[in-house]
Amino acid sequence: MTNSTIEQLYRHSSIRRYKPDPLSLEQIKTIIAAAQRSSTSSNLQLYSAVVVTDAEKRNRLSILCGDQDHIRQAPVFIAWCADLSRLERVCDDRGYEIESSYVENLLVSAVDAAVAMQNAAIAAESIGLGMCYIGGIR
Known part of the structure; x- marks a missing residue:
C-alpha cells in the first residue's frame, strides 16, 4: 500500500551537501509551523527550535559538533532543544509547583523535541529541501 506521504517517507535520506542558496x-x-503541529505530551510543547542562518554562528556550531563541514555548508541550522524553561516560567508566574519529577519532564521534553523535529524534517523534504539530523550537539 502506498500514497504520496508514504513514498516521501521511503525516499528520506540524510543529506550532507547543500546548495548555498x-x-x-x-x-x-513552514518548517517551524509543521513542527509546532506535532503531537506533544499534554500539549506542553517542552522544546524550542533555534534557527541559525548566520554563517559565523554555523561555523562555530560546526566546530562544537565535531567539525562537521555540512553544518557550515547548510544555509540554515535548526537546533532542537528539550526546554523546560517555558513550563517553569508559567508555573512560577501562576504560583504553581511542577508536580512531576525533573527526570520525567526531561524525558518528555526530549521526546517532544524529537517528534517536532521529525515533523520539521518531513515538511522540509516535502518542499524540496534536504536535511541531516545532528546527534553530536550537546
Whole structure:
C-alpha cells in the first residue's frame, strides 16, 4: 500500500551537501509551523527550535559538533532543544509547583523535541529541501 506521504517517507535520506542558496522566510516558517503541529505530551510543547542562518554562528556550531563541514555548508541550522524553561516560567508566574519529577519532564521534553523535529524534517523534504539530523550537539 502506498500514497504520496508514504513514498516521501521511503525516499528520506540524510543529506550532507547543500546548495548555498538561502532559505526564504516562508520556507523557514513552514518548517517551524509543521513542527509546532506535532503531537506533544499534554500539549506542553517542552522544546524550542533555534534557527541559525548566520554563517559565523554555523561555523562555530560546526566546530562544537565535531567539525562537521555540512553544518557550515547548510544555509540554515535548526537546533532542537528539550526546554523546560517555558513550563517553569508559567508555573512560577501562576504560583504553581511542577508536580512531576525533573527526570520525567526531561524525558518528555526530549521526546517532544524529537517528534517536532521529525515533523520539521518531513515538511522540509516535502518542499524540496534536504536535511541531516545532528546527534553530536550537546
